[in-house]
Each structure stands twice: as structure tokens, then as C-alpha cells.
Amino acid sequence: MNTLLTELKAIFKDDMRTDAATKEEYSHDASIYELVPEAVISPKNTRDVSRLIAFVTAHKHSYPSLALTARSAGTCMSGASIGSSLVVDMTRHFNTIHTASSTLLHTQPGVYIRDIDPELAKHNAMLGCIPASRALNTIGGMVGNNSAGEQSLRYGNTDKSVRELSVVLRDAQEYIFAPINKKQLDVKMKQSNFEGEIYRRVYQLIEANYDEIKQARPRAHKNSMGYNLWAVWDRDTGIFDLTQLLTGSQGTLGIITDIKMAAVPKAKHSGLLLVYLTNVKHLGEIIPLVTSHHPATFEGFDDITFNLGIKYFTMFRKQLGTKEWLKQQTMLLGSVAKFRGHLPNIIMMVEFEGDTYDEVNSKIVALDNDLKNHRIKVRTEIEGNEELSKPFWEIRRASLALLRNQIHGKYAAAFMDDMAVEPRFVPEFFPQVRKIVRKYKLAATIAGHFGDGNFHIIPLMTITDPAEQLKIEPAMRELIPIVLKYGGTMAGEHNDGMIRGPWLRTQFGDTMYELFKDTKEIFDPEYIFNPHKKTDASWDYSMDHIRSNRSRNFYK
């Protein structure tokens, strides 16, 4: 391997790092895992990506463990942006926004969302799939994971927004993928190159298993498990779209070098109704009532998260700037004072939008009245203007980072972190999940995209303790049948990686699992892209690589 690294160093020079500090930094993402890379390489352009892929393909036979793991900001919670061979860092050079308009963003994949946001805001636009990690993550990672966020209630996961992807495949060539009609597909399938082979084989695979594939899509608002085969080919519309397969593929099919993504309009006015539950057991009953009012976004978090948010609000100082931070802190303290020391168990944030302030207000008041008449007594508070709601949004969006950074000696262990079911099932589903949390004595916190029936239940664990680790597998084994009973998914947005990859067969069944595997092998028969993730993951390998240290502070 040393000879190979020397050869690579001659090509990539300062853009290749093998020092201990870099390896340590890149050996973690936001998952419970740790894989130490041999080297971290930052390609300057598509030609570099091609050279890297050609190099790995040429030497794979002699060095079977040689592989490439694409990595953007490394905030993945499923362990898919770490690798034990070569990590390809996309943030150093692939960071140009080409164009931004009110309807479309054209960008390189390594651009941070915090840099994209202001560009789109100039056009009164935003991304509809933006995750809570928006202060930390990149657009390439969003496509890689098929991420989602608070706006996904209306706009879906990232797959719904992607319009075109440039991807370097295993033959080291860059191809542009976008939706095409059957006539264009027929032309593609006649090509004698690797691209032609991909179109031919994926089309045949889907055609031969059409009904099975269509039915396999989880019946939840959101899903980021498996490969999106069900969204590639539609006999009714005649549209064939490989961007759907590449989105959410976690760098296991190729490396994305360019992205076109739809932008959506920013609302003229918005306002928030805060709903406070005294007991988490009421969550299941209140969620469907709130969703029946069709809010624009519907998020929430628990008292542990809220307490941390209040205590560590200083964390946001750098991100917000001192003036804005002071303003928000004052508003937050004003809100907290109203609780007189009795924080609610769950805080729900229900946001409505409209063209006028009055329109927003009437929607809020309608829900407020319905809640007041409900048999479960809840407290509510109208934060009618956007300013007042800002600190709550900061806490919700940073909820996971607060747990990761501020609870000493415990690790926010993401393994039951992303289940999603249709909201109508929440009243039945949620108590069953809580039963398992109690059974395994998991000190879990709750946050999530409540409107989508998508829950982030994050146990705080001493992750290095074998006794704690032993709880993970049986808890997963008990959770999956509950999720499946309601047609849901174990991952609404955090994808498979090392944590859920080993459970793909259980979630989707043997036939679909084999079809996912076939899909992987059409693109990557030698497994040069991101091994041990998704269909290539194994529970033993994952559990052998549980992280040894505590946490990475994402807000440093």
C-alpha cells in the first residue's frame, strides 16, 4: 500500500494528506462508527476525480481493499462518509456556485448550504429539502443521503428537487444524468459504452420486476433507505430518470461532480404556534390534529434538548454574530420566563405561511382554537412574527449537535434515529416505540419532523461500553417489525450507511435486497465505491468499528 500512496502523492501533491491529525479528523462522521483512512485526497476538478477512479480500478486486483469514499462535510449519521481506504474530500475545491435563480440552483457538490442560502435568498428562494444541519452540511452530502428537513412536509426529500447530476462512474468518465423520455432512453440503450450498458441494464432490471419494485417503496412521507429504484422508470409517464437512483446512493455508485437542483419560493410571511405538551405520551394524539390544519412546517423537540439549548445558547454566537445572538438570547429568556421553572415535556413548533400577516394569523388562530377544545389540555403560544420564533428554530436545528457536544461522558448514539411512518399511524406507532426505549433502558431524547411522522429518537450512551453496545442489535430487531407493520421506513432521511445497511434485507425482503445488490453491481462490480455501506454492509463489520472516542464538536 505504501508504494501506491507514494504514487498517488506524486499526482495529488498537497491535495493528498496522510498525517495523523487529518486521518483522525476524517475517521469520524456523526455516526457511532470510526474508520481510519489511509489517505485523504481533495480532487481539484473532474479530471482529478477521473484520475483517482482510474487509479483505483487499475490497482484493485492487486489491492482488494483499495476503495474510494466520497465525503463532503462529514455530518452523515449512518456512517457513510468514512472509509478505511481513500477518502475523497469534495469540500476543498468543488465549492463553486455556478448560478442561482428563483427556480434553479446550479452548483458544485462541495458547497456548504450556509453559502447557498444567501445566494438563493437574493431571489426570494430557498431549497425545499434543506436539513436541520444546514449550518454544517453541503449540497453534495444532501444528494448523497437523500436528505430532508422541515420544508420536506411540502417539498419532499432531496430526490424531489434534483434536476440534473454529473457523475464520474467506474470507467472514469463523467456522465450527465437527467430525466429522459422513452425515445431518448432507446437511443441511450443503443450506445456501446458504459453509459449505454448502465441504461440498458437498469431498464431491464426494473422492467422485469416492475410491480415488485413499485410496491417496495415504503409508505411513509419520507424514505432514504435502499436504492430509489421505484422512482427511476414510470411506464405511465414514459420518463426514465437515473438521478433518482443516484440520489441517496451514498457514494456507492459513483462520484457526483455537478448538481442542478430546483429552488422554491420563500414565503412572504410566516408565523409560529408553539404547542407545549406536559407529557410525551400525548404526542401521538396531538400530531394528527395539528397535521389536519396543513401547516407549512411542523417540528419539535423534548425538554432535554430545550434545556441544553437554553444553557448553551452561547454555542450559536459565532454562527449568528454577536448582535443577532444577543437579540435572540433576550427573546429566548423572555419565553423561558413564562414557564416559571416548569418546562414542558415536548415543544412543538407549528409554522404557517401566507401572503399577508392576517392570512398567517388566521391559520394559527384556527389551530389554536381546535387545540383549546381538545380533551388533552395543552398550552400554546403564538409567536406571530418571524423574529420571535428564531431562537426556537436555532435550538430545533441544532438539537442533535447540542446532544453531541454538551452531554459529557455520553454519546448521542444514532441507531433508532430516523424512523418514519405515515402520520395517521403515529398514535399507535409511537407508544410501541417508547415501550422498546423503556425496555432497553435507553436514555433517549426526542426531536423530529413530527408532521412527516419522522422521529429522531437518540439514546445517550456510553458508546464504548460493551454492555451498552449489546443493546443496539436487539432493539433494532424489535423496532423493525413495528415500523414494517405500518409500512414505514427505518430511515426517513439519514439513509443506510453502516448502521442500517445490514438491515436492508429485513426492511425490504429477499427479492428487493437482491435487486438492490444487482443495481450496485451494474454500476460498481468491483466494489471500488464506498465499501461496507448499504447493500455491502455487514453487522459484524459495523460493530467491529464502533467509535473509540466521544464526539466531534460540529460548532467549533
Ligand SMILES: Cc1cc2nc3c(=O)[nH]c(=O)nc-3n(C[C@H](O)[C@H](O)[C@H](O)COP(=O)(O)OP(=O)(O)OC[C@H]3O[C@@H](n4cnc5c(N)ncnc54)[C@H](O)[C@@H]3O)c2cc1C
Ligand atoms: C446536527 C445534525 C443534524 C442533522 N439533521 C439532519 C436533518 O434534519 N435531515 C437530514 O436529512 N440529515 C440530517 N443530518 C445528517 C446530515 O447532516 C445530512 O445527511 C447531510 O445532508 C450530509 O451532508 P454532508 O455534506 O455532511 O455529507 P457527508 O456526510 O460528507 O456525506 C453524506 C453521504 O453522501 C456521500 N457523498 C458526499 N459527497 C458526495 C459526492 N460528491 N458524490 C457522491 N457521494 C457523495 C458520502 O459518501 C456519504 O455517503 C444531521 C446531522 C447532524 C450532525
